[in-house]
Amino acid sequence: MPSFDIVSEIDKHELTNAVDQANREVDTRYDFRGTESSFELGNDNQITMKTESEFQLEQMYQILIQKLNRRGIDIRALALQDPDIQIKTAKQVVKVKEGLEAPDAKKIIKMIKDSKLKVQAANQGDSIRVTGKKRDDLQQVMQMLKASEEIALPLQFKNFKD
Numbered sequence: 001m002p003s004f005d006i007v008s009e010i011d012k013h014e015l016t017n018a019v020d021q022a023n024r025e026v027d028t029r030y031d032f033r034g035t036e037s038s039f040e041l042g043n044d045n046q047i048t049m050k051t052e053s054e055f056q057l058e059q060m061y062q063i064l065i066q067k068l069n070r071r072g073i074d075i076r077a078l079a080l081q082d083p084d085i086q087i088k089t090a091k092q093v094v095k096v097k098e099g100l101e102a103p104d105a106k107k108i109i110k111m112i113k114d115s116k117l118k119v120q121a122a123n124q125g126d127s128i129r130v131t132g133k134k135r136d137d138l139q140q141v142m143q144m145l146k147a148s149e150e151i152a153l154p155l156q157f158k159n160f161k162d
Contacts, residue, residue, distance in 0.1 A: 002138055003131040004160040005124070006108065006145070008153045010045070010077055010098050018067040019047060025063055032056065039064065045096040054085055057092050064094065074154030097153065099126040104153055108145065115144055127158075135162060 019041045026037045037051040037060065049060045065075055083092040100108070105123045112121040112130065117140055119132035132138050142157055 001131050001133060002135050002160075002162050003129060004138055004142075005158045006100070006128040006130065007126065007156050007158055008077070008098060008100050008104075009156055010073060010096055010154075012045075014071040014073055015045070015068075015096065016041060018064070018071040018073060021071075022060070022064050022067045025067070026060060031059070045098055047094040047096065049092045049094065051090050052088060054083060054090055057083055057090050061092070061094070076152055076154050100128065100153070104151070108151065108155075111144070111148065111150070112141055115141070117141060 019039050022039050026032050026039070032051070035052045035056065037056060038049075039060070040048045040050070042048065047064065049057055049064070051057055051060060061080065065078075068075055068078075077097050079095040079097055081093040081095065083090055085091075102123075105128055108128055109121045109123065112119060117132070117137045118134070119130055119137050119141055121128055121130050130138060130141055132141075138160075145151065145155055
């Protein structure tokens with residue numbers, strides 16, 4: 001029986017490259033000259049932006065989005081946290097979401113079942129396995145999920161087996 005997996009993953013190598021490029025741009029830009037502005041990528045897919053003011057945090061976030069887009073990373077995977085602003089420093093964390101959490105997985109499974117296509121969807125932890133008798137039904141599920149506005153995560157379709 002044909003099947004495929006629905007996952008939400010980020011290419012960590014491209015993420016590292018985008019953060020490095022953003023750091024280089026902040027180092028060379030005139031409006032950041034003399035500030036201790038930087039991006040730091042943590043092990044838990046967390047990007048920390050450090051600078052001197054809230055306005056500069058907003059500018060840094062725009063630079064980060066631009067670099068991530070150029071590297072092919074979907075910005076729907078970003079979750080911007082509240083800024084921590086002190087007298088002379090400002091810091092903000094951007095979390096990069098990866099994997100399908102339980103509420104998102106339930107929403108996707110419900111959408112698939114409501115579509116009335118002859119397929120079955122099962123939660124497999126970080127992924128959803130979709131099986132059906134016809135390859136065309138599986139492709140319709142893929143098109144429906146790509147076109148959906150309700151899903152706030154970048155989705156990839158892996159392990160398509162005929």
